Amino acid sequence: MSRRKSNILLPFNSTATKTVNQSTENATLLRSKKTPSERRQTLAEFLEPDLDENNLEELDNLKQKLWNIYRVSDLYNFDNTKPDTFPRYGRILSRYLVSSFTQAVTLQAKFLLKPDIQGFESEDPPVRITVEDVQLSKPSLVYEGILFSGPEGGGSKIDGAVHLPLLLARGHSVVRDKVHECLSAVFSSVIHEFSFPAEEMHWMIAAWSGYINESKNSKEVGFLYGIPSRKDTIYCQYPVNFIKNLWNCIHEKDNLNVQSSEVKRFHTSLVIHTQNTLGLNLDAVPLLMYKTPDFELYAEGKVRLKTPEFMPRILHFIADLCENRTN
Numbered sequence: 001m002s003r004r005k006s007n008i009l010l011p012f013n014s015t016a017t018k019t020v021n022q023s024t025e026n027a028t029l030l031r032s033k034k035t036p037s038e039r040r041q042t043l044a045e046f047l048e049p050d051l052d053e054n055n056l057e058e059l060d061n062l063k064q065k066l067w068n069i070y071r072v073s074d075l076y077n078f079d080n081t082k083p084d085t086f087p088r089y090g091r092i093l094s095r096y097l098v099s100s101f102t103q104a105v106t107l108q109a110k111f112l113l114k115p116d117i118q119g120f121e122s123e124d125p126p127v128r129i130t131v132e133d134v135q136l137s138k139p140s141l142v143y144e145g146i147l148f149s150g151p152e153g154g155g156s157k158i159d160g161a162v163h164l165p166l167l168l169a170r171g172h173s174v175v176r177d178k179v180h181e182c183l184s185a186v187f188s189s190v191i192h193e194f195s196f197p198a199e200e201m202h203w204m205i206a207a208w209s210g211y212i213n214e215s216k217n218s219k220e221v222g223f224l225y226g227i228p229s230r231k232d233t234i235y236c237q238y239p240v241n242f243i244k245n246l247w248n249c250i251h252e253k254d255n256l257n258v259q260s261s262e263v264k265r266f267h268t269s270l271v272i273h274t275q276n277t278l279g280l281n282l283d284a285v286p287l288l289m290y291k292t293p294d295f296e297l298y299a300e301g302k303v304r305l306k307t308p309e310f311m312p313r314i315l316h317f318i319a320d321l322c323e324n325r326t327n
Contacts (some may be wrong), residue, residue: 031129058117059308067168069182069194069301071322072147074161080127086108086111089186096182097131097175106135107142109179116149117312124163125148131171131179142172143179148315150323166319167191168303193283198287199260202323203295205290206266207258214240215293215307223270224289225282233288236274240293245260246270280299 006185026192058220093109120298147164169176180191196204212221220237227233246269251262271283290297297302304316305311 016022018237044093058114059305059311062168063308063313064176064304064306065144066296066302066304067170068176069303069318069322070169070191071168071194072192073190074158074163074166075183075189076162078162078187079198080113080162080164083111083113087112093129093131093179096186097178100178100181106133106137108132109135114146117315127164129179129183131175141171143169143175145169145171145176145179148319150319162187165322170302174267179275179284180288191302194318195324196297196299196321198299201287201290201297201299202267203258203260203263204314204317206247206251206263207292208267208313209243210251211310212240212292212294213307219295221293222289222291223287225285226288227285234280234282234285236282238270260306 034310078089089111090109094107096103097107099107109129109131112130114126114128116125127147129145129147130145131139132139133142146168148166148168150163150165169180183189184191219240221240221243223236223238225234225236247266248271251258251263268283271281275281285301288299292305294310296302296306303314305314
């Protein structure tokens with residue numbers, strides 16, 4: 001059965017414009033409510049690391065690609081401080097891949113040290129892994145993965161362990177699985193698929209709403225909701241300025257502390273606006289995807305990065321999530 005899609009552009013007429021004002025009022029009223037004595041506080045770190053030409057080139061390499069997210073436990077017997085050992089790792093991975101497939105393949109793997117673009121200043125810099133099919137005259141990229149560093153934990157680091165908890169990877173799923181099997185076996189690590197918890201997905205959407213910007217080709221943000229019982233989806237679009245103004249009604253722009261109560265008010269206001277405008281109550285409907293001119297987030301554990309300004313903070317936050325889950 002095919003999945004049906006419904007496209008909704010909000011606000012889309014004079015009635016919707018009136019509802020925007022109602023939604024803003026709702027946000028203001030919600031803000032005046034008493035805050036619970038026990039609440040979650042999260043510091044919204046908006047990193048702006050020094051980006052030289054090399055870093056900008058790295059960010060450009062990440063741009064407009066749909067990346068699968070994985071969390072990685074510590075790597076052992078992986079000397080990332082000596083890039084001259086990388087050709088050996090490439091040969092090991094190449095032989096493993098060739099022996100893993102029943103049909104004849106000619107695959108060449110490479111490891112390459114990359115500069116830090118997250119702002120962690122970690123002693124374990126990122127590493128890029130590529131696998132190319134070199135049977136043809138022009139090599140074809142069949143796998144690309146980047147291991148990113150994470151925040152330095154409070155505990156002491158185990159001798160010989162390399163801490164790169166975040167892996168962004170893309171390519172054919174069969175090749176991805178084989179590459180990750182080899183990395184796990186060779187470096188005594190565990191690589192797991194990562195998905196965004198609803199709470200963290202909502203936090204990222206709300207906390208970053210004040211910083212998104214219109215682009216030449218896109219002036220809306222989109223929410224894709226899924227209805228599992230009917231295999232349907234509903235796609236709602238809002239103007240960028242509407243989302244920014246709504247968040248600014250709830251949260252003080254210069255305050256880096258984002259309260260969970262503020263995040264809840266933001267999403268409640270969106271639900272109220274949609275229900276008042278279209279009669280659709282999306283409060284209990286799972287959010288599958290969030291799309292902005294700057295980035296896309298998928299609840300199943302995928303991300304598409306579009307603008308350099310957002311890349312460091314998104315990579316920083318996702319790495320922090322991976323770090324917390326591996327502990």
